[in-house]
Amino acid sequence: LVTGILDLTIGEARRLLLAGDVTSTDLTEATLRHIERTDQCLHAYATVTADLALDSARSADEEIRRGVSRGPLHGIPIGIKDLCHVQGVPTEAGSAALEGDVPGSDSIVVQRLRSGGAVIVGKTVTSEFAFGPTIRPTRNAWDQTRTPEGSSAGSAVAVAARSAYAAVGTDTAGSIRVPAGVNGVVGLKPTFGLVPADGVIPMSPSLDHVGPITRTVEDCAAVLSVLTGSPHRQTRDRGTEGPSARTELDLSDVRIGIERTHLPEPTIGHVAREAAEDAAATLEGLGATLVEVTIPELELAEACLVTIKAVEASAYHRERLRAAPDQYGDVTRAILQAGAVIPATYYAQAQRARRLVTRAVRETFRSHGLDALLGPGWGPATPMDLSDDVSFVPFTFPLRSSAVNLTGMPAISVPCGFTDDHIPLGGFELWGRPMAEATLLRMARAYEGVHEWYRRTPTIAATAEDNVG
Amino acid sequence: MIQEALDAEVVEAAARLAGVPILEGDLDLLTVAIRRYAEVIAPLLDADLDGVGAGGPDPEEGW
Numbered sequence: 001l002v003t004g005i006l007d008l009t010i011g012e013a014r015r016l017l018l019a020g021d022v023t024s025t026d027l028t029e030a031t032l033r034h035i036e037r038t039d040q041c042l043h044a045y046a047t048v049t050a051d052l053a054l055d056s057a058r059s060a061d062e063e064i065r066r067g068v069s070r071g072p073l074h075g076i077p078i079g080i081k082d083l084c085h086v087q088g089v090p091t092e093a094g095s096a097a098l099e100g101d102v103p104g105s106d107s108i109v110v111q112r113l114r115s116g117g118a119v120i121v122g123k124t125v126t127s128e129f130a131f132g133p134t135i136r137p138t139r140n141a142w143d144q145t146r147t148p149e150g151s152s153a154g155s156a157v158a159v160a161a162r163s164a165y166a167a168v169g170t171d172t173a174g175s176i177r178v179p180a181g182v183n184g185v186v187g188l189k190p191t192f193g194l195v196p197a198d199g200v201i202p203m204s205p206s207l208d209h210v211g212p213i214t215r216t217v218e219d220c221a222a223v224l225s226v227l228t229g230s231p232h233r234q235t236r237d238r239g240t241e242g243p244s245a246r247t248e249l250d251l252s253d254v255r256i257g258i259e260r261t262h263l264p265e266p267t268i269g270h271v272a273r274e275a276a277e278d279a280a281a282t283l284e285g286l287g288a289t290l291v292e293v294t295i296p297e298l299e300l301a302e303a304c305l306v307t308i309k310a311v312e313a314s315a316y317h318r319e320r321l322r323a324a325p326d327q328y329g330d331v332t333r334a335i336l337q338a339g340a341v342i343p344a345t346y347y348a349q350a351q352r353a354r355r356l357v358t359r360a361v362r363e364t365f366r367s368h369g370l371d372a373l374l375g376p377g378w379g380p381a382t383p384m385d386l387s388d389d390v391s392f393v394p395f396t397f398p399l400r401s402s403a404v405n406l407t408g409m410p411a412i413s414v415p416c417g418f419t420d421d422h423i424p425l426g427g428f429e430l431w432g433r434p435m436a437e438a439t440l441l442r443m444a445r446a447y448e449g450v451h452e453w454y455r456r457t458p459t460i461a462a463t464a465e466d467n468v469g
Numbered sequence: 470m471i472q473e474a475l476d477a478e479v480v481e482a483a484a485r486l487a488g489v490p491i492l493e494g495d496l497d498l499l500t501v502a503i504r505r506y507a508e509v510i511a512p513l514l515d516a517d518l519d520g521v522g523a524g525g526p527d528p529e530e531g532w
Contacts, residue, residue, distance in 0.1 A: 303513040306506060325490040330498055337495065338502040340487040341480075346510060352518045359521075362532055433532045 006162035010219040024075030028057035043137040044158040048122040072222035074117030079164035082123040085199040097327035107199025124154030146381035156183040173402040177413035181377040181427030192408030204312035217445040252287030272379035279428040297360035301403035307350035314339030377427035
């Protein structure tokens with residue numbers, strides 16, 4: 001019974017809640033038991049808020065019994081990345097610098113989730129202040145010898161492992177989409193500013209985005225609708241009636257660009273490329289028109305993003321770094337120190353290049369009449385590097401899909417299958433026009449309807465020692 | 470400047486100029502970080518940005 005409850009999508013759980021066949025307390029207790037059983041192995045959670053969750057669940061049950069509906073997440077257990085303030089709950093951002101820090105108020109996304117009746121079961125693990133592409137304690141949900149990627153690793157692992165029905169993540173350079181991809185779940189980076197970042201510890205304020213990580217595209221639409229401030233709010237989209245309302249499989253009115261030359265990062269392997277090609281073929285089979293495009297300016301994306309991110313992050317941390325440098329981890333401190341050394345003229349150059357990239361992508365959408373661009377994801381998760389040799393720390397995600405953090409356009413990572421070893425292929429990405437989340441969700445939902453990869457469940461070892469030497 | 474900052478002595482001087490605290494043992498990792506940044510940022514320095522203007526995000530302009 002417990003496994004059955006945990007395998008429900010949000011939509012399925014919601015229907016059972018409204019029918020009185022299950023309670024929010026049932027969902028929450030099952031989730032908390034599952035976390036207790038698996039999190040010594042997975043380390044998806046920094047803090048579990050069991051008492052808070054059970055109180056919220058009982059309130060939700062009482063309201064649902066009275067016929068009060070707060071929307072699609074009413075009574076649903078949710079995880080929150082440990083960068084987002086939750087009143088009365090430690091928010092430590094994975095750093096000793098914030099150890100014991102308890103915010104006095106909620107971030108706006110948490111306000112909206114609470115207002116929508118969501119049940120917060122805990123704070124999910126992030127790399128320190130969201131820096132660094134790997135998080136050592138957290139393990140991939142599908143193979144605990146492999147990396148979960150970062151920085152929203154805890155959120156992605158929790159959702160994949162059934163330790164939350166959905167989670168909130170942040171994405172400055174791929175940190176929602178990449179961990180979602182390697183853990184076989186859906187991750188959406190919304191249009192810049194669509195989901196407020198107030199009360200979320202920033203990394204790079206002009207690149208930061210807050211968004212949902214879920215098991216299905218329909219669930220993603222449900223969480224996004226709450227995070228944007230109203231379950232009934234419409235994004236500005238052409239001819240659609242809202243993110244969750246379009247579930248048809250016919251994509252014959254959709255044009256999707258494929259950039260095979262400059263979008264795939266040269267280091268991306270053939271598995272990720274082939275997965276993206278297979279996804280494109282599936283979408284074409286649903287009626288979408290594929291259009292070959294080239295955007296050479298994407299080759300500037302990484303240089304541009306690294307410069308802006310490093311400088312903005314260093315500026316944000318400047319005072320704390322000067323006051324207490326020893327409270328940061330060695331790699332994080334090096335990143336912040338290096339960001340302070342980058343000349344201001346480079347930052348200005350990066351902002352100009354950012355506009356060049358944005359114009360090039362926009363012009364490609366306009367001239368080809370595109371609804372989306374399709375690109376590869378990260379590829380399958382790699383084995384954890386447990387060595388202490390920091391000379392190989394890459395300091396950045398070498399991923400040109402971080403261009404969407406520069407342009408502010410929405411992007412979604414969609415699960416696209418498994419390797420022969422039952423490891424997620426890493427997803428593929430769809431980018432859309434600003435505020436056209438509904439179009440992306442419609443395409444992703446159509447793809448998901450063909451394959452239903454989300455029905456697969458990961459196997460989790462009882463303890464980390466079972467799998468990792 | 471960053472491209473030339475390839476040894477610890479130069480890195481330390483740059484960090485001091487920027488007012489960044491350097492702890493004992495920091496210079497090796499900081500040097501690795503700056504070398505990596507210099508490598509990644511290099512294409513930006515040669516980019517042709519004529520006519521681009523001041524820059525910055527414009528996600529809603531003309532889509």
